Amino acid sequence: DAGITQSPRHKVTETGTPVTLRCHQTENHRYMYWYRQDPGHGLRLIHYSYGVKDTDKGEVSDGYSVSRSKTEDFLLTLESATSSQTSVYFCAISGQGGSYEQYFGPGTRLTVT
């Protein structure tokens, strides 16, 4: 298994509070990604990173920010959580290039009440 962990694995928070999810890898891969998965929508890309301090938006980036200060860590922050952000969040890593497979973390289940 690829060395990728997510923390926390489960979190319940209240509307309006900030939340940070962490993705940590031990594979030294350049690319890291955050997805969310909701019933009926499949996986949707939130943000991705192509190197330290290099990030870009995905298709559902509103309400989310990310940071990558080290190769191994990619943080996803919900500045002010809303109920629509209740979801399962997956982090993924990959090497550079279309020939590289993407490995996914175990997911974080976030509930915003």
Next chain:
Amino acid sequence: DAKTTQPNSMESNEEEPVHLPCNHSTISGTDYIHWYRQLPSQGPEYVIHGLTSNVNNRMASLAIAEDRKSSTLILHRATLRDAAVYYCILRGSGGSNYKLTFGKGTLLTVNP
């Protein structure tokens, strides 16, 4: 992003081969064909990928049409553990094309 088309669901019997089709008629010359699967309550899992030639690994085989407009994921002997949603995804080269765009995939049911 180039799109893929997969059947919504398929059914198989345990220990029989399964052929999961995928159409990708707008594939570009540099797009790799990737397959992932997602078991219930788990994150997606890489299965196999290829560019032009057929590929085999311990999990499955990937058969790619000569014109690359379609491909087939082959599970040689389905087990109950293979019941999952299977995603066929094109992964390009360069910049944001490295990201994977997931469709709805094919839900595979394996009957004992």
